[in-house]
Amino acid sequence: MTPEEIESAVEAGMPQTVEDLTRLVTIPSVAFPGHAEAPVLEAAALTERLLRSAGLPEVRQIPVEGSYPAVYGEAPAPPGAPTVLLYAHYDVQPAGDTALWRTPPFEPTVVDGAMYGRGAADDKSGVMTHVAALRAFQGRFPVGIKVIVEGQEEYAGERLEDFVEANPELVRADAMVIADCGNPRVGEPALTTSLRGMAAFTVEVRTLAEAVHSGAFGGAAPDALSALMRMLTAMHDDNGDVRVPGLARGVFPGASDSEDEFRATAGVLDGVSLVGTGSLADRLWASYAITVTGLDVPTVTGAINAVQAVARARVTVRIPASGDAKTALNDVTGYLEKVAPWGVKVSFSDFVTGSGFQAGAEGPARGAVERALERAFGRAPRQVGQGGSIPLVATLARRFPAAEILLYGAEDEGAAIHAPNERVDLEELRRIITAEALFLAEYGAGR
Template sequence: MPQSVEELKRLAAIPSVAFPGHPEEAVHAAAAATEELLRSTGLTRVQRIPVEGSFPAVYGEAPAPPGMPTVLLYAHYDVQPAGDLAAWRTPPFEPTLVDGKLYGRGVADDKSGIISHVTALRVFQGRFPVGIKVIVEGQEEYAGERLEAFVERNPELLRADAIVVADTGNPRVGDPAVTTSLRGMAAFTMEVRSLRESLHSGSFGGAAPDALAALMRMVTALHDDNGDIRVPGLPRGRFLGQGPAEEEFRRTAGVLDGVSLVGSGSLADRLWASYAITVTGLDVPSVSGAINAVQPVARARVTVRIPPAGDPKTTVNAVVDFLRQVAPWGVQTSFGDFTVGSGFQADSGGKARAALNRAMERAFGRPPRDVGAGGSIPLVNTLLKQFPAAEILLFGAEDEDAAIHAPNERLDLEELRRIATAEALFLHELSQPSALGV
């Protein structure tokens, strides 16, 4: 673990943001560092592989011993942008250890996944009990569907009997869980235009149509007063498992006193089985740079989370059609920069899930429970389609308090140790006669 923690610090210090406008050199540096880490595990083959239109994937493998299954391990080395630097208590790309927790962008999502794989594989000192394949991609956080096309073109490279996706986590530290459902995702940018150019708000305000006001009316029309979605054809769903208690969710989410939650149904329904629409960005004048003007153009980035069985393309079409219908005053609207990704629903589980249950019980002291995840991992559904006989297992070192995609992202190092232990035990358990049906 001391070695793993130091390597996580070095890896997380690389600002590998694969979004447009960020330095590409840092992303390639993270790929090189990931390649070096995989080489240290004893895998017989490690290389960087070009991915069309994206950053390279890092691939490693070791052949299966006779009669043994093969396990594919997945993670990603790119990270979200740091966002508002003023909101960070420590520098986002200077990983800082405080009371057993490591703070920094990407320490949890998803460089902890890389390190948990590396730590688990090192246990075997190059003598792996099962076949191993590893794929670590470099652009999951932005346009992750590019690796999907790579998988579809290279199925034999990644074919496996079980697939471990280390890009989720537990509800709480020390509370083991396996993610059995993921919502899909769609995102797009909306632009509203009403004037050729900005106008003096004193001379023209009150009659000239304000593009920002039109945009605000459109996005607020997406939800009713209770916070439920008003777009036709996007019904609420149901999650049959147990979700978080409201008090626990309010604490984790940081909901302020006196502020109510939004939407209807159980929290599990709202978070894991229903649609959610969020405006994640606005291109409008800032308060500090505001001038007395009626705005001619305004833009918004809209993200839609989609239940596992929902169709992303149908969903995004429904949302766009609704926004066009509610656009006021005949303003001109355009939509672009679309991103879509399908959801995932696991089967009840087979031999690999049983082996994971035993491994997690040994590592955590109790068996795991099934949970859903409101986030999306674009690759998972493609893996499911390409390898329908493979069991896909989602777990990892993140937890609900890890603040992924937010300021002050952090990783509990004891959770990393338990997850790496569980993964090593899983690889061992999968090679035992009970898992092989012998």
């Protein structure tokens, strides 16, 4: 197919693409504990049907131990052509507080050319990118195709990593497309070349056998909450830079948005300064970041006058691609033990780690996808990093060092993934689908 024929096929298929994305987003496929299993399995079944509709001769669900099934599809390569692995995930984050949504999270709604709904961007847009790009070829694919769509990436995604380690031939390919990223802004194409890894844990502080009256004991009895607060704030200096020994600053080779653009995207309030020093690209994509993501303490409503005996916090560490997650975990927990005041009892639990990723030198797949993105968007893509983690990518990079791994997608920094009012811009989705189809055609012709 010519580029013009591919563009026309994608454009003609967009009504069906939007209809299918609507069906996917309607399903509350939250794969977190405590949520119903049936919708997740329903999303797997629909994903299977969609991949069949894309012309793949072999499509099936594959059990993943301790997780929801992955949906797998495959088509053999034409003689002499390379094989491309396409990855996405069909599970989504919980909706959170539905009162903060302007439209119901699982009733996809199109407003001003964007579809709103949980998972519309992350990552059901990735599922539809692959389906719609493959449909453009009507079953005559220019490369070998392998598709794997995961069912529990948002929670405990490392289970697919174990599956890949045990079944490497199932996903072996010359190029691997991870459609779970996006662009800085709508209409500005980008390739993600760096992912931060992550580590997370729960820290608990105990000081007393039980809470005691603050009037009778306050001033001498050690307060677990005060101790924990001192420990947590000790991890950053007055500028907001991480000061845990061993967590060195890094340098990112590309540029990020301006500070004003970042403030607008992040919703930073007027008069509130950003934290940290150095360039935004260095802070966001090449350096460590520590965030307290949860606290177990008495709520303000119903609080009683008591010195607290126990307090807990959930801490997440984002790790540059050059760092090691387990080492960083040890550095942070060791530092918290060191700065703990008053001899309080400190314990750690619920550890999670995931490695980062740094793309290698440019190869034929990278060149083809850059040209495809430039044609689809009308401007050359730029190189960006991503602060989030995709557990599978580091495993693929380690297991298949010769494969080129390409990260892009229809998400953008305004898509509100993991937040209320998540949305995907439908024109952005069309451009990404077009780019993927153009990439497959050029990559197949050039090898």
